[in-house]
Amino acid sequence: MxxxxxxxxxxxxxxxxxxxxxxxxxxxxxxxxxxxxxxxxxxxxxxxxxxxxxxxxxxxxxxxxxxxxxxxxxxxxxxxxxxxxxxxxxxxxxxxxxxxxxxxxxxxxxxxxxxxxxxxQLMKRQLKDCIQDKKISLISDETSDLGHHEQLSIVIRYFDDTKCSAVEQFLTMKRIKSVNAQSIFNTLSDVIEEYNIKWENIVSTCFDGAATMAGSTAGVQTKFKEKNKNIFFVHCYGHCLNLILVDSEK
Structure with a gap:
């Protein structure tokens, strides 16, 4: 080759x-x-x-x-x-x-x-799924922080079927520029919509006894009843106890 x-x-x-x-x-x-x-x-x-x-x-x-x-x-x-x-x-x-x-x-x-x-965001999605179509009680209070900014804390209470007990869940803390009833209601309404809570599923609200929150004519609790007339208002027991203790010291 x-x-x-x-x-x-x-x-x-x-x-x-x-x-x-x-x-x-x-x-x-x-x-x-x-x-x-x-x-x-x-x-x-x-x-x-x-x-x-x-x-x-x-x-x-x-x-x-x-x-x-x-x-x-x-x-x-x-x-x-x-x-x-x-x-x-x-x-x-x-x-x-x-x-x-x-x-x-x-x-x-x-x-x-x-x-x-x-x-x-993940916690919000999980909470939305958890409270979907559940009956809700809404608890809220306004206070000033050290910077003299008005803060609105928002908590909900609902029944957890898996735990077979009532659960209180902190939702958020919102800064508000005005402390009148309409401004507070608008802030609460925005949070309710954010968490996809239906107005017909809100069974009660719990606020302090100030006219802005508890007023029967133009208070926040009255504005809630305009959305759902069956919403029951509860004067916060914690605030009631605080008033008792303050008066007892006089």
């Missing part, structure tokens, strides 16, 4: 042993997909830890941020302090904070706010 034939035979064998281009592309694509999946799973593990920290601080009503969050500060705020503590004992978090991309640490104040907002 001539040298030319040998070279041709060798080239032919190499050709047949080579993988088709589409196979090579598929393998590269699969490798890239596998790497992306590993990165996605790793990022998910990191976010789980940050979500748990957010939930823990939220349940305790603790502040997230510090007055200064520079790298050489001893106290950077509870969120970053807990992250720094966990990374000592958590290889995944430690590797991410030491070797991860600096523009994707997931610890900035914006990410903290995003986590709080996302958890809040």
């Amino acid at each position: 001539s040298k030319v034939h040998l070279n041709s035979s060798t080239s032919l064998n190499i050709f047949f042993n080579l993988k088709p281009i589409d196979t090579i592309l598929d393998e590269n694509r699969e490798l890239l997909r596998s790497q992306k999946e590993k990165t996605r799973l790793k990022n998910r593990q990191i976010m789980k830890r940050l979500i748990d920290i957010t939930v823990c601080l939220g349940i305790g009503g603790k502040p997230f941020r510090g007055h200064s969050e520079k790298s050489n500060d001893i106290h950077k705020g509870l969120f970053l302090d807990i992250v720094g503590l966990l990374k000592k004992y958590d290889p995944i978090l430690n590797e991410h904070l030491n070797n991860g991309p600096k523009n994707a640490m997931y610890c900035s104040n914006r990410i903290q706010n995003d986590l709080i907002f996302s958890i809040t």
Whole structure:
């Protein structure tokens, strides 16, 4: 066999042993997909830890941020302090904070706010599903904070079939610019619509005895009855007890 034939035979064998281009592309694509999946799973593990920290601080009503969050500060705020503590004992978090991309640490104040907002939205959806078509009692009171801003706290009470007991659930704290009956009613009405509560499912309201809230002519409780005449008004027992204690000291 001539040298030319040998070279041709060798080239032919190499050709047949080579993988088709589409196979090579598929393998590269699969490798890239596998790497992306590993990165996605790793990022998910990191976010789980940050979500748990957010939930823990939220349940305790603790502040997230510090007055200064520079790298050489001893106290950077509870969120970053807990992250720094966990990374000592958590290889995944430690590797991410030491070797991860600096523009994707997931610890900035914006990410903290995003986590709080996302958890809040999830809790709202779960609560909406829980109270759907249930009979609701609404409890609300207005007070001033340290900054002299008027705040309206809103709580609902309903019967939980799974627990076979009544449940009181804090909904929200709303800042109001005016403390007249119409302004307070509008704020409460917005929250009722936000949680998809039907007016016919509100069986009672509980406010203090001030004319703005309890007035039989133009009070908030009267405006509720305009929406549903069967809504029963209860003068808050806590406020009644407070009035008794104040009078007993005179």
